[in-house]
Amino acid sequence: MTTTKISVTGGGEYTVSIGRGMLSNPERTFAEALGAGVNKVLIIHPPTMGAVANKLRDQLMGEREVLLAEVPDAENAKRIEVAAFCWQVLGQADFTRSDAVIGLGGGAITDLAGFVAATWLRGVRLVQVPTTVLAMVDASVGGKTGINTAEGKNLVGSFYAPHAVLCDLDVLENLPRNEILAGFAEIVKCGFIAVPEILDIIEADVDVATDPTSDQFKRLIELSVGLKARVVSEDFKENGQREILNYGHTLGHAIEHAERYTWRHGAAISIGMVFAAELSRMTQNLPDEVVERHRRILSSLTLPITYTAEAWEHLLTTMKRDKKSRGSMLRFVVLTAEGKTTILNVPDTSILFTAYQEICA
Numbered sequence: 001m002t003t004t005k006i007s008v009t010g011g012g013e014y015t016v017s018i019g020r021g022m023l024s025n026p027e028r029t030f031a032e033a034l035g036a037g038v039n040k041v042l043i044i045h046p047p048t049m050g051a052v053a054n055k056l057r058d059q060l061m062g063e064r065e066v067l068l069a070e071v072p073d074a075e076n077a078k079r080i081e082v083a084a085f086c087w088q089v090l091g092q093a094d095f096t097r098s099d100a101v102i103g104l105g106g107g108a109i110t111d112l113a114g115f116v117a118a119t120w121l122r123g124v125r126l127v128q129v130p131t132t133v134l135a136m137v138d139a140s141v142g143g144k145t146g147i148n149t150a151e152g153k154n155l156v157g158s159f160y161a162p163h164a165v166l167c168d169l170d171v172l173e174n175l176p177r178n179e180i181l182a183g184f185a186e187i188v189k190c191g192f193i194a195v196p197e198i199l200d201i202i203e204a205d206v207d208v209a210t211d212p213t214s215d216q217f218k219r220l221i222e223l224s225v226g227l228k229a230r231v232v233s234e235d236f237k238e239n240g241q242r243e244i245l246n247y248g249h250t251l252g253h254a255i256e257h258a259e260r261y262t263w264r265h266g267a268a269i270s271i272g273m274v275f276a277a278e279l280s281r282m283t284q285n286l287p288d289e290v291v292e293r294h295r296r297i298l299s300s301l302t303l304p305i306t307y308t309a310e311a312w313e314h315l316l317t318t319m320k321r322d323k324k325s326r327g328s329m330l331r332f333v334v335l336t337a338e339g340k341t342t343i344l345n346v347p348d349t350s351i352l353f354t355a356y357q358e359i360c361a
């Protein structure tokens with residue numbers, strides 16, 4: 001299989017490589033990705049990637065010193081204590097500005113590793129090696145890094161572009177099916193906000209589309225990364241256009257917070273997208289069939305599309321802390337048509353409650 005290379009220019013120039021065999025035969029690919037002059041590398045990984053990280057360390061050792069930092073799994077990695085542990089490892093091993101961090105894992109790990117690389121000595125080289133569908137199509141690209149706080153999702157972070165992103169599709173072989181499907185929430189997001197071809201491919205045959213060995217799967221990864229690359233290259237720091245990538249996230253992040261970060265990100269934003277579609281129907285005359293298409297496609301991926309009525313007040317409180325808010329004004333990404341977005345300012349939250357009732361279980 002040929003490796004697809006997608007260029008990104010936001011926050012620096014780098015390439016996202018999508019292919020196979022990069023981890024089983026890493027020496028050349030990683031030497032190229034790390035670039036010249038790197039003497040020390042810290043691989044940050046979750047327990048599930050321990051064996052892969054060990055093997056990678058052994059293969060990269062020699063030319064450079066390679067250390068591992070195993071951190072807690074999933075959202076438990078996105079905590080200030082875990083970032084502090086990584087800073088301690090870097091400090092005790094005398095990492096300098098010519099050294100590098102590799103983020104090897106799902107989106108939680110690439111967000112954490114990005115944050116650690118952005119903050120250590122105010123910025124060291126970062127190579128992202130995403131190992132989930134979600135991290136390949138979204139989290140590893142575009143330079144949003146961050147951790148959660150008790151008050152909300154990703155409330156602390158920075159924009160810090162990687163030096164390279166390596167998506168080795170072979171690593172998905174052991175990714176549980178529910179994680180593959182959760183990652184598809186972000187792929188569906190790309191479909192509704194800008195690339196309807198994505199929706200057609202999933203609808204044509206959901207089993208083939210979600211099979212990591214199929215051509216359709218690779219095409220979906222490429223289409224999603226391609227969209228993200230275009231958007232973040234134009235608006236790295238989210239001053240406008242980049243907000244479209246937050247479709248479904250205003251409510252989705254509030255659900256993750258309500259569930260104390262135990263839910264999969266993709267599951268929460270699946271519900272968030274149906275909510276945003278309902279809001280779009282009410283305010284932008286988005287046709288019923290587009291709203292129903294959200295429900296049909298997300299359900300075909302076994303993703304949730306409803307949430308509990310009792311949670312509303314908590315969700316509203318949390319949504320006010322969303323990064324798109326300006327003062328007391330809540331702002332939502334909504335659709336004017338399939339593939340077309342706009343921003344909805346919401347001075348009066350009663351309309352949000354009406355839309356929420358449409359998604360209550």
Ligand SMILES: NC(=O)c1ccc[n+]([C@@H]2O[C@H](COP(=O)([O-])OP(=O)(O)OC[C@H]3O[C@@H](n4cnc5c(N)ncnc54)[C@H](O)[C@@H]3O)[C@@H](O)[C@H]2O)c1
Pocket residue numbers: 046047048049073074075078105106107108109111131132133134135138139140141142143144145154171172173174175176179182183186264265266
């Ligand atoms: N920075 C961004 O632009 C951006 C974009 C989207 C999402 N995110 C963030 O990404 C996170 C979600 O990422 P995620 O869905 O990848 O979750 P995750 O990182 O929690 O990984 C999901 C699970 O898969 C396991 N895993 C990872 N790779 C595996 C593999 N190859 N084989 C077997 N198991 C594997 C992990 O150990 C974990 O249990 C959220 O924190 C979200 O906020 C960030």
Ligand SMILES: O=C(O)C(=O)C[C@@H](O)[C@H](O)[C@H](O)COP(=O)(O)O
Pocket residue numbers: 138142144153154186238242243245246249323
């Ligand atoms: O890259 C972006 O921009 C996104 O919004 C992509 C989202 O899928 C991602 O979950 C992101 O981390 C959300 O960012 P936040 O600024 O709302 O925390």
Ligand SMILES: [Zn+2]
Pocket residue numbers: 138186249265269
């Ligand atoms: Zn997301």
